[in-house]
Amino acid sequence: MALNFSIYSPTPRPTCWFRALPRLVLMISVWCGGSAPVRANVYPTNVRLNGGTTHLAVPAGTSVSINYLLNEPASAGVTITIKSGTDTVRSLNLDGGAAGTRRGTNAVVWNGQDDSSNNVPPGNYAVYITAATSGYTEWVQISDDAAEGNYAYLPMGIAVNRNANSPYYGRVFVANASEPPDGVSLPGDNLGLLKANADGSAAAEGLFSSGGWAWAGGSYSPWKIEVSADDFTYVNDGAGNVSLLRFDQTLAPGSRTLVLREDNRPDGGQAILAGPAIVGTGTNTQVWMADLRTNGVGIRRFKVAADGTVATNDQGTTIVPTGGDSNLTYYPYDVALDGSNRIYTIQSVTNSGDAAYRVLRFPAAAESGAPVTNADWRLGSGDDELQGASGIAVDATGTNVAVAFRGGGAGVTRTGGGVRVYSASEGADVWILPPASFHDYTDVAWDNVGNLYVCDTWDSVWRTYSPPGENQATTIALASVQVLSTPPSLSGPAYAGGQFQFTLNGEANVTYLIQAATNLQSWTPVATNTAAAATRFISIPAPGTRSFYRALVGP
Numbered sequence: 001m002a003l004n005f006s007i008y009s010p011t012p013r014p015t016c017w018f019r020a021l022p023r024l025v026l027m028i029s030v031w032c033g034g035s036a037p038v039r040a041n042v043y044p045t046n047v048r049l050n051g052g053t054t055h056l057a058v059p060a061g062t063s064v065s066i067n068y069l070l071n072e073p074a075s076a077g078v079t080i081t082i083k084s085g086t087d088t089v090r091s092l093n094l095d096g097g098a099a100g101t102r103r104g105t106n107a108v109v110w111n112g113q114d115d116s117s118n119n120v121p122p123g124n125y126a127v128y129i130t131a132a133t134s135g136y137t138e139w140v141q142i143s144d145d146a147a148e149g150n151y152a153y154l155p156m157g158i159a160v161n162r163n164a165n166s167p168y169y170g171r172v173f174v175a176n177a178s179e180p181p182d183g184v185s186l187p188g189d190n191l192g193l194l195k196a197n198a199d200g201s202a203a204a205e206g207l208f209s210s211g212g213w214a215w216a217g218g219s220y221s222p223w224k225i226e227v228s229a230d231d232f233t234y235v236n237d238g239a240g241n242v243s244l245l246r247f248d249q250t251l252a253p254g255s256r257t258l259v260l261r262e263d264n265r266p267d268g269g270q271a272i273l274a275g276p277a278i279v280g281t282g283t284n285t286q287v288w289m290a291d292l293r294t295n296g297v298g299i300r301r302f303k304v305a306a307d308g309t310v311a312t313n314d315q316g317t318t319i320v321p322t323g324g325d326s327n328l329t330y331y332p333y334d335v336a337l338d339g340s341n342r343i344y345t346i347q348s349v350t351n352s353g354d355a356a357y358r359v360l361r362f363p364a365a366a367e368s369g370a371p372v373t374n375a376d377w378r379l380g381s382g383d384d385e386l387q388g389a390s391g392i393a394v395d396a397t398g399t400n401v402a403v404a405f406r407g408g409g410a411g412v413t414r415t416g417g418g419v420r421v422y423s424a425s426e427g428a429d430v431w432i433l434p435p436a437s438f439h440d441y442t443d444v445a446w447d448n449v450g451n452l453y454v455c456d457t458w459d460s461v462w463r464t465y466s467p468p469g470e471n472q473a474t475t476i477a478l479a480s481v482q483v484l485s486t487p488p489s490l491s492g493p494a495y496a497g498g499q500f501q502f503t504l505n506g507e508a509n510v511t512y513l514i515q516a517a518t519n520l521q522s523w524t525p526v527a528t529n530t531a532a533a534a535t536r537f538i539s540i541p542a543p544g545t546r547s548f549y550r551a552l553v554g555p
Helices: none
Strands: 030-032 044-049 056-059 064-070 078-084 087-094 104-110 123-133 155-160 172-176 192-196 225-227 233-236 244-247 257-260 273-279 286-291 299-303 317-320 334-337 343-346 359-362 377-379 389-394 400-408 415-423 429-433 441-446 452-456 461-466 471-477 481-484 489-496 499-505 511-517 524-530 535-541 548-553
Touching: 044 123, 044 471, 056 548, 064 123, 078 104, 087 104, 155 233, 155 452, 155 461, 172 225, 172 233, 225 273, 233 273, 244 273, 257 286, 286 334, 317 343, 334 389, 343 389, 359 400, 400 452, 415 441, 415 452, 489 548, 511 535, 524 535
Parallel strands: 056 481, 155 225, 155 441, 273 334, 389 441
Antiparallel strands: 030 471, 044 064, 064 104, 078 087, 078 123, 123 471, 123 481, 155 172, 172 192, 225 233, 233 244, 244 257, 273 286, 286 299, 299 317, 334 343, 343 359, 359 377, 389 400, 400 415, 400 441, 415 429, 441 452, 452 461, 489 499, 499 535, 511 524, 511 548
C-alpha cells in the first residue's frame, strides 16, 4: 500500500490531517469544603462538568459547563470559585433568583479565564460551588409533594447518601412496601426500591428498581434502608429468610449481596431483626440490628466480611439487652448510631399509659461487646403523645435525633403520632411535626447538611424539612481541571505490515482519542491512548481509503 502524507494546508489535498482539538469530560465527586464541613439546608449535588464524570484535561481558554442540582432555591445566591491551590483565579457570582440559583438542575459556563479576562495558565484547577440561602424562621417543608420522585404508595423506609466523596451524594432511597390495589401506574407504585435526587427528580438511571429481589410486600418487605459511608445501600427485608440485603447506589441486581440470612438470626432463628444501622467501611463494617420481639435479644452487632456478608452461623453480639437491669424494657423497633457510636433506639408502645420508655440513648459499647444496660437519657414513659415509634435517625453531626411515630388507633381517632426532633445530647425537645388524622409517619432520615426526611404513608410521599436559619454550603470537585500547556500534534507517518503508524506528541498522563475521517467532517474514533509519557508511538490498522487523522484530549 502506498501512503501519501502532507501537513494540513488548503493545497495540495492531504491524505493525513494532523490537527488537535479539545474534548471535555471531568471525573468529579464531591466533598463539603473545609476540614469541618459547613451545615446548611441548601446544598449542591449531582455536580458534572460538560455532563461527564471523568477526568478533565483541556487546552487553555476552553470553556467548561458546570452543572449541579440544588435541593431548594439558593435565595442568597450561588458563587462558583475556580482555584489554583489556595489562590482564587476566578469567581462567578449569581444573585438569588437568577439562572444558576434555582431549585433543580443548573448550568453555569466558565470560559477558562481569570478575573482579569486572561486565559488561566497551564496547571490544575479546582471548582467550588457555594450555595446560600436566607433560610426560614422555623422548620419548613422544602420538598414538593407533586414531584415524581417524592411519591411512593407505601413508603416504609428512607435513607440519604451522606458520603460527600461520592458521585451519588444527596441521593434519596425509599422502600415502597406495597402496590396499590388497583394496579401500578406510576414508578412509585412498584413494590421495591425508589431512588431520587435531592429535589425529588428521578435518578439518572430511573426511579424504580427491584434490585432483582422478590419482595413480599405486606408493609415490611422492603422495610428500613441505610446508606453506608462507602456507598452501599442496605435494605431490611421483614419477610422471608433473608433479613438484610446490600446493593450499589444504582440498586443493580448484579450488586445484590445477602448480608444477614436465616443462619444469622439469633434465638434459634426466632429473632425478628429490624434496622439497620451501619458503622464503618470495608472490612471494618458493622451492622447493628434490633430484635423487635418483646423479651427478644435486644440490639445486636454483626461484623461484615470482605465480601459484604456476615459469616455463616454468626448470630452477632448482644450490645443492649432487654429486661433485667436494662433500661430497654420492652423491645427495640429501630436503631441508630452517631459518629461516636452512641446508640439510639425506640420502643414502639401503643398501650395507653404504658410505663416503657419510648426513646433512649445508650453510651458507646466497648469493643469487647460487654452489654450496655444504663441509658444516658430516656424519655416518654407513660406519654400517650408518643405512640407507635417506628423509625429513628441521628444527624451527621450528632446534634439532633429524629423519631417517627405512627400513633395509636385508626383514622380520625388516631392519636400520638407525628415526628419529633430531640437534642441528641440530652433528649430535650427541638421541634415537633404535630400528628394529623389518618397519617402514619413510618421513618426518618437526615442528609449531610441537616435537612430532615420523613415518610408519610397516608399521603404516599416522602417530605424534606429544613431547619431554621440562614446558611450556606460548598461542594468541591475532588478531581482537578488540568489546563494543558502543549496541544497534541501528530508526526512521522509510516506504513508497515498493514498498520498505519505515527508519533503523538502531547502531555504526560493525558488520555488522547484518535479519530479518522474521509472528508474532514464525519470523524470516527479509531484508537484511545493513555500513557505516562508525553510522546507516544501509535499503530492502527491502515485504512482502505484516503483518510485524515486528528488527536483530541479524550476521556
